[in-house]
Amino acid sequence: MKKGIIAFVLIIGSMAAMAQGKLVANYFDDLADNEAYTKVSVSSKMFSLFTELEAGSEAEKEFLKAVSKLKGLKIIAADSIPNSASMYKKAINDVNKAGYEELMSVQDAEENMKFSIKEKNGVIEELLMVAGGKKRFVLLSLYGEIDLKNISKIAQAMKVEGLQNLSKLDESSN
Amino acid sequence: MTNWNLMESRIKELLEKYWAGTSNLEEEAEIKRYFKENPSLTSEGKYFRKVGELKDVPKAKFSHPGKKEQKSRWSVAAAVIAGLIAAALVFQDAKNQREFAVEDPQEAYEITRQALLMVSSGLNEGKSYSKEITKINKAQEIVLEN
Numbered sequence: 001m002k003k004g005i006i007a008f009v010l011i012i013g014s015m016a017a018m019a020q021g022k023l024v025a026n027y028f029d030d031l032a033d034n035e036a037y038t039k040v041s042v043s044s045k046m047f048s049l050f051t052e053l054e055a056g057s058e059a060e061k062e063f064l065k066a067v068s069k070l071k072g073l074k075i076i077a078a079d080s081i082p083n084s085a086s087m088y089k090k091a092i093n094d095v096n097k098a099g100y101e102e103l104m105s106v107q108d109a110e111e112n113m114k115f116s117i118k119e120k121n122g123v124i125e126e127l128l129m130v131a132g133g134k135k136r137f138v139l140l141s142l143y144g145e146i147d148l149k150n151i152s153k154i155a156q157a158m159k160v161e162g163l164q165n166l167s168k169l170d171e172s173s174n
Numbered sequence: 175m176t177n178w179n180l181m182e183s184r185i186k187e188l189l190e191k192y193w194a195g196t197s198n199l200e201e202e203a204e205i206k207r208y209f210k211e212n213p214s215l216t217s218e219g220k221y222f223r224k225v226g227e228l229k230d231v232p233k234a235k236f237s238h239p240g241k242k243e244q245k246s247r248w249s250v251a252a253a254v255i256a257g258l259i260a261a262a263l264v265f266q267d268a269k270n271q272r273e274f275a276v277e278d279p280q281e282a283y284e285i286t287r288q289a290l291l292m293v294s295s296g297l298n299e300g301k302s303y304s305k306e307i308t309k310i311n312k313a314q315e316i317v318l319e320n
Contacts, residue, residue, distance in 0.1 A: 155294035
């Protein structure tokens with residue numbers, strides 16, 4: 001009986017560990033042979049390699065800070081599929097069924113985007129992004145310890161750098 | 175006919191009913207009582223005395239000697255099945271990771287950077303929408319107040 005209980009605990013433990021990124025992993029299986037979709041998985045080992053890099057710019061600093069606590073990244077993306085709308089609906093449905101909590105959703109004329117999270121003890125353990133355009137579909141899962149503030153700073157820092165580069169271009173052209 | 179003879183013929187009659195399977199509980203109790211009070215060395219006497227004693231034995235929890243072994247067999251089987259499921263899940267996940275894993279650190283860096291930038295832009299877009307909505311709501315409140 002004890003052995004049974006230990007095995008049960010082991011199963012639950014391993015399932016919980018694998019639960020992160022599981023939704024995207026299921027899509028990997030379903031779309032394994034479909035070449036219209038790009039499937040990418042970046043492991044925690046790669047993230048640990050990044051942290052050894054030296055940050056040059058502010059954007060890079062923010063990026064490396066965000067990456068330092070991540071354990072994995074999984075992406076499924078397609079740029080020209082005819083059924084992007086139905087894929088988006090299916091993914092949203094799967095995300096809701098899997099018990100993710102909606103963080104925010106953005107809808108405009110060109111694209112719909114939805115962010116969902118899985119939180120445990122006040123820590124975001126997984127961030128899912130589903131995006132669907134006219135022919136575009138993206139399902140992205142970031143897992144580990146996620147700092148939303150930090151992630152949102154990346155684009156801001158890049159925007160600032162872009163503007164700085166633009167002003168430099170203007171100066172050199174004059 | 176003496177009392178003793180009467181008793182004997184009554185017991186004989188009851189025994190016949192007992193072996194024929196037609197005796198009731200009261201009659202069976204009577205037979206047991208008889209053999210208890212009148213120790214008899216006949217096989218029937220020994221039998222009924224033993225049957226009579228059985229009732230007095232305190233009820234013990236029945237545990238089959240093979241049951242323990244059976245139980246442990248079940249738990250081993252459960253452990254093996256559980257282990258197989260866990261191994262299959264780990265293997266499946268590892269297969270997934272391997273199949274689409276980016277091996278080149280440079281490529282992995284660029285993909286991660288692009289992915290985080292996409293997420294970051296999306297989050298900022300959502301934030302700016304919510305700021306605009308808040309502004310609109312505040313403006314509406316001011317208009318309604320005036």
